Amino acid sequence: MKPIDERLPLYQKLRDQIAAQIARNAWHPGEAIPTEAELAATHKVAVGTVRKAIDVLVAEGLVERSQGRGTFVRRPNFDSSLFRFFRYQKENGMRRVPESRILQREGLAGPAEVTAALDVPKGSKVIRIFRLRLLDGSPVLAEEIWLPKARFAPILKLTPEEIGPLLYPTYERVCGEVVARAEETLTVEPLDQPTARLLALPPGSPGVVIARLAFGYDGRPLEWRRSRGPAATFRYQIEIR
């Protein structure tokens, strides 16, 4: 575990301690952390200082406050890449969960690129999943997912029905691994023959590639994923200041 730097302000040290407890799963996502008064008492600081520490955790997205109820460990809600990056409108605001079709799933020795990204020993075992996502029966996203086998072995034994359409809840339910944040890199590349075939597009037509590295609360990489979709339906919005 990381040591707490003694020179830091009180509220920062307190933030680090609470964050560390969340990382080691002292409270699960959705659970309430102790009240501000309790934290102030146990850490022998003023309530204002506790509030400032929690302010930081809220800004970082680790916890959520709810007036009158308490402060809760946040379960990050990763909107499907489909709706964040592609023009498949949610039906009148409702989010439709796209259908998932797992095409292949196997354990193998990890390619160098993958073991490096996942920060596991070179050549160690990893799991690779090929998955196709469909909306109204039409293929819209082809995904290639890599996991360190040491932490995710149970995934290989599940039936496709047990895995279900969403992977992150399954990771949590079956492997006890919670995704806290992710880094995504977008590029545009021509689709190769097999991917284009899956997406029912002409080979070589432009595709958007979303490379995602997902991290747990402890900061270790959990999953590396590459999703490809048709560039024609890509749209992404940002605000800058």
Added chain:
Amino acid sequence: MKPIDERLPLYQKLRDQIAAQIARNAWHPGEAIPTEAELAATHKVAVGTVRKAIDVLVAEGLVERSQGRGTFVRRPNFDSSLFRFFRYQKENGMRRVPESRILQREGLAGPAEVTAALDVPKGSKVIRIFRLRLLDGSPVLAEEIWLPKARFAPILKLTPEEIGPLLYPTYERVCGEVVARAEETLTVEPLDQPTARLLALPPGSPGVVIARLAFGYDGRPLEWRRSRGPAATFRYQIEIR
């Protein structure tokens, strides 16, 4: 001007008042706003409340604090789209300002799409600028820029040298208009014949289109811009939680 809602918490009302003063240019970007003690005195609230109001403004990117010096109106620094979205590395961390070549500049009656985006009367006069941006002499970005003529007429009278490579500082210097924030929408489209020609690419090859709507501190749209670059060099990174 927007009225201040009486039911809001003190620190929110204070925030709104300071934001309104920034919007009407009571202090210019880079200038210091009054000290926390002064604000507390003039508004007859505790310093803690002032600090909370300023916390919000900092989070919104309107001001920046500097310990021991003061709190300053922030001048948003829009990194060139080139380096935010395309793989043209800055040389050892330094930002190179790309060369700008203005190809055309004229006033005309605004197309419906443009007047709607700029929130000016249908058919009113606008300025259109075609600009090519180059790095080491190679064209990398083709831009089409639209401005409401009522606010930006002086731009038409400048020589290209007077305009310089960066437009936003010129808007501020010549027209007194400061860009506070912007919304950008990314899409991928085949490049049309003239754009591809400008970028020295085959027509129809995939391009990334960045549609940007820039706003002033008062929230009114100032500029609408569409930049096109080669999709092959596109790369964008995000972190999600």
Added chain:
DNA sequence: CAGTGGTCTAGACCACTGC
């Protein structure tokens, strides 16, 4: 050195939640 923002405290009262 005076003046600025940054940290921390202690306590009062308000507004919302759920029993």
Added chain:
DNA sequence: CAGTGGTCTAGACCACTGA
């Protein structure tokens, strides 16, 4: 109603900046 987080105050002291 008790218990939670949200607002607000008043004041002490610290750390940094620039003259």
